[in-house]
Amino acid sequence: MTQKLLATTAGSLPKPQWLAEPEKLWPKWNLHEDALWEGQKKAAKTWIKRQEQAGLDIISDGEQFRIHFVHGFLQNILGINWDKKTPMGIRNNRYTVEVPTVVESVQRPGSIHAREAEFLRNNTKKKIKFTLPGPMTICDTIANDCYRTRSQMAYAFASILNEEAKELEKIGVDVIQFDEPAFNSFTKETLEWGIDALEKAVEGLECTTAVHICYGYGIRENINWKKSLGENWNQYQNIFPALNKSSLNQVSLEFAGSKVPPELMRLLPDKELMVGVITVVANKLETPEEVKKNILLSLKYVDYERLIPCSNCGMAPLPEKIVLDKIKALGKGTALASK
Ligand code: ZN
Numbered sequence: 001m002t003q004k005l006l007a008t009t010a011g012s013l014p015k016p017q018w019l020a021e022p023e024k025l026w027p028k029w030n031l032h033e034d035a036l037w038e039g040q041k042k043a044a045k046t047w048i049k050r051q052e053q054a055g056l057d058i059i060s061d062g063e064q065f066r067i068h069f070v071h072g073f074l075q076n077i078l079g080i081n082w083d084k085k086t087p088m089g090i091r092n093n094r095y096t097v098e099v100p101t102v103v104e105s106v107q108r109p110g111s112i113h114a115r116e117a118e119f120l121r122n123n124t125k126k127k128i129k130f131t132l133p134g135p136m137t138i139c140d141t142i143a144n145d146c147y148r149t150r151s152q153m154a155y156a157f158a159s160i161l162n163e164e165a166k167e168l169e170k171i172g173v174d175v176i177q178f179d180e181p182a183f184n185s186f187t188k189e190t191l192e193w194g195i196d197a198l199e200k201a202v203e204g205l206e207c208t209t210a211v212h213i214c215y216g217y218g219i220r221e222n223i224n225w226k227k228s229l230g231e232n233w234n235q236y237q238n239i240f241p242a243l244n245k246s247s248l249n250q251v252s253l254e255f256a257g258s259k260v261p262p263e264l265m266r267l268l269p270d271k272e273l274m275v276g277v278i279t280v281v282a283n284k285l286e287t288p289e290e291v292k293k294n295i296l297l298s299l300k301y302v303d304y305e306r307l308i309p310c311s312n313c314g315m316a317p318l319p320e321k322i323v324l325d326k327i328k329a330l331g332k333g334t335a336l337a338s339k
Helices: 033-054 114-122 135-139 150-171 187-202 220-227 235-245 262-267 288-298 320-338
Strands: 078-089 095-107 127-133 175-179 208-213 250-253 272-278 307-311
Touching: 033 114, 033 320, 095 150, 114 127, 114 150, 127 150, 135 150, 135 187, 150 175, 150 187, 175 187, 175 250, 187 235, 208 235, 235 250, 235 262, 262 288, 272 288, 272 320, 288 307, 288 320, 307 320
Parallel strands: 127 175, 175 208, 208 250, 250 272, 272 307
Antiparallel strands: 078 095
C-alpha cells in the first residue's frame, strides 16, 4: 500500500472570541500589545494541537496572528496610507470594502511573519505550511494611488513577497502557499500578468510552493455570487493550463459542494492538487464518509500520489465549534480513503 494521504486546510481558522471579534472577515482584536502577542500564540498553539489531533499532516498557524489574510501581510509594509481609505468593489465588484491606499513605492522594512513562522516551527514536528497573499489578490484588496498600472503594483508586491518567502523558507517552512482568489475573477489579467507576477514571488525558492484559488469564504456575498455562476463553474478551465506550465508545485482548488467539473483536475497533470473535500459554509457539516466520497471521486482524475485532501477555502469567518468538527471529519475521511 502507498503512503497515507496527507491532509491540510487552506490556511485560516477561526480566532477565539477572547482574541478577536468572532465570525467577521475584518474583526477587531480584543487584546493589545504584549497581551495580543501572548494571546495569538495561545490561540495558534490550540489550533496546531487540534489539527494534529484531527489527523492532519500539513499544519498551519490558523492565521491567528493576522487580522485578515491580505492586510495581515500589508500592515507593516511601507508606502501604504492606512488612513486614506478608498471604497473598492473587490473580486470584480462582488463586495465593496474600504481599503487602505498605496501612496508611495512599497517597501518591506524587515521580517513581517518570521516570528510567527518560528513559533509554528517550534510547536509541531509535522510539516508546516505558511500562507501569504498573492500579488494580484493584494492589488485587488488595496487602492492604487502610486503606480501607473495595477500590474506594476503587483510586480512591486511580488518582489517584497519574494524577500519574505525566502526568509520563511530559512526558518524551515515546508510549504509556502500564495492565496490568489482574484485569479477566479480576472481571467484575462491572470493570464496576462497575474501568473507571471506570482512567478516573481516564488523565484529562487527551494521549498514547496503552492497557489490557492477558490470561490471565496463562505460568506453571504460569495454564496450569492456562486448562485449566479450557472450549472458549470468553468473559471479554472482558462487558467489551469497556464498554471500547469508554471513553476508552482501545488494548486489548491475548490471542489466539495461546488459546481466545479471534476474533470478540470486533469488540466493539472504535473502538479500536486490540494482538492477541497470539505466546504466552508456554516450550515453544512460533512461526515467522514462524505469526505471519503469526495476524495475517491477526485482520485478518478488525480493520481493518488498527487492528491492532498484540503478545505475549499480558509475558515476564519466560521464559528469555532463548526470548524473543529470540520477538521475532524477531514482527518477521519482522509484516513478512511487512504485504506
Ligand atoms: Zn480561498
